[in-house]
Amino acid sequence: MTASPLQLTRRTALVGAAGLTLAGCADGVGGSSGSDSPSAPQDAQPTANGNSEAVITVSSAHGLDAMWPNEPLDISVENGTISSVKVTDASGAEIPGKVAGSQWTPDRGTLLPRATYSAEVTAQDSKKREQVSTAAISTVNPNLVIEVDFRYADGTVIGNGMPIWVRFDMPVNDDQRAAIEKTASVVTSPVQEGSFGWVDGTTLYWRPKEYWQAGSTAHVEVKAGGLPAGDTWILADSQADYVYGDLRVMYTDIDNHSLTCYQNGAVVNTIPVSCGKPGLETMTGTKVIMDKQSPVVMDSETFGVNNESPEGYKLNVYFAQRITWSGEYFHAAPWADYAHGYQNVSHGCTGMSDANAQWLFNFTLIGDPAEFVGSTFPVQAYQTIGCWTYSWEDWQLQSAL
Numbered sequence: 438m439t440a441s442p443l444q445l446t447r448r449t450a451l452v453g454a455a456g457l458t459l460a461g462c463a464d465g466v467g468g469s470s471g472s473d474s475p476s477a478p479q480d481a482q483p484t485a486n487g488n489s490e491a492v493i494t495v496s497s498a499h500g501l502d503a504m505w506p507n508e509p510l511d512i513s514v515e516n517g518t519i520s521s522v523k524v525t526d527a528s529g530a531e532i533p534g535k536v537a538g539s540q541w542t543p544d545r546g547t548l549l550p551r552a553t554y555s556a557e558v559t560a561q562d563s564k565k566r567e568q569v570s571t572a573a574i575s576t577v578n579p580n581l582v583i584e585v586d587f588r589y590a591d592g593t594v595i596g597n598g599m600p601i602w603v604r605f606d607m608p609v610n611d612d613q614r615a616a617i618e619k620t621a622s623v624v625t626s627p628v629q630e631g632s633f634g635w636v637d638g639t640t641l642y643w644r645p646k647e648y649w650q651a652g653s654t655a656h657v658e659v660k661a662g663g664l665p666a667g668d669t670w671i672l673a674d675s676q677a678d679y680v681y682g683d684l685r686v687m688y689t690d691i692d693n694h695s696l697t698c699y700q701n702g703a704v705v706n707t708i709p710v711s712c713g714k715p716g717l718e719t720m721t722g723t724k725v726i727m728d729k730q731s732p733v734v735m736d737s738e739t740f741g742v743n744n745e746s747p748e749g750y751k752l753n754v755y756f757a758q759r760i761t762w763s764g765e766y767f768h769a770a771p772w773a774d775y776a777h778g779y780q781n782v783s784h785g786c787t788g789m790s791d792a793n794a795q796w797l798f799n800f801t802l803i804g805d806p807a808e809f810v811g812s813t814f815p816v817q818a819y820q821t822i823g824c825w826t827y828s829w830e831d832w833q834l835q836s837a838l
Contacts, residue, residue: 547663709778
């Protein structure tokens with residue numbers, strides 16, 4: 438079970454209350470917060486003639502050995518004022534940030550969990566004598582963190598209905614989504630209008646207003662590392678690149694039993710098909726090809742129908758292309774050749790001859806849009822890669838911003 442950040446509070450709040458006090462002592466070493474303070478060496482070095490009277494205390498609300506990534510670093514100076522704060526990560530790279538009052542915050546808003554940092558604080562006393570002190574910081578190390586990845590972004594050319602797909606490996610709460618989405622950005626070539634939208638707690642899509650233009654590329658970044666998500670934090674920033682091919686659209690007219698295939702606006706083939714029979718109608722609306730297999734075993738028992746019953750089946754099906762999670766496919770259906778182009782006899786899939794199914798299998802890419810008209814049963818967003826089930830206006834409302 439995911440560890441809640443609140444479960445850390447009792448222990449680490451005691452650390453934060455004391456903090457790490459660093460004064461200009463003769464031996465140059467400041468005090469610490471006791472047994473729960475960081476174990477890394479600390480130092481306090483006066484850098485002007487004589488010892489500075491400035492006393493620097495570095496702390497955080499949950500302690501320097503379990504600091505929450507999204508909380509500020511608290512810095513107080515007795516007998517002086519803060520001159521500068523420099524925070525570096527384990528590689529020595531400086532973390533851009535700013536001081537406001539007695540707090541330092543990173544410009545990006547968060548540090549990262551499971552990470553170590555060093556804070557170097559410079560202060561001056563009333564005689565302009567500088568005190569330079571360093572403090573070791575370890576951010577919280579929860580049992581579970583949320584990782585971000587991108588589906589279908591492996592460098593393979595994909596179809597132009599596939600959105601940029603940001604996936605979180607555990608659910609993100611509703612009230613956390615806006616902060617995460619603010620860190621996300623997309624750069625497309627050519628430039629295309631688009632919008633992010635959430636379809637559930639683990640899925641953030643970005644789709645253009647229309648299907649991707651032929652030959653498009655897109656670069657996506659999600660700089661949400663350290664933000665709260667679910668009952669923990671996001672582990673790290675993530676980025677990916679998408680590559681799109683020609684614009685192929687499969688247009689199925691359920692009532693007229695035909696599948697028209699377009700490439701960059703031109704008709705390249707029209708295929709006789711058979712769709713779902715009454716009571717098992719194929720859903721209307723825009724779906725996306727999400728997987729291709731040949732063969733695939735189709736078994737009616739996966740949705741509760743005994744495969745020995747009159748409506749049951751268990752078949753090796755060839756040239757199968759999945760278009761809904763619930764089991765609609767384009768596929769070869771040689772047992773129904775008599776119906777292709779004339780009658781809807783399937784259990785919801787779009788069947789065609791072996792030769793036509795093979796041609797279609799070779800023609801399409803995963804991610805190609807598949808539009809269906811003629812049914813009274815609209816496909817729902819959760820049943821497919823569902824960003825195209827929304828109008829453009831309604832899709833923009835799926836954004837958390």
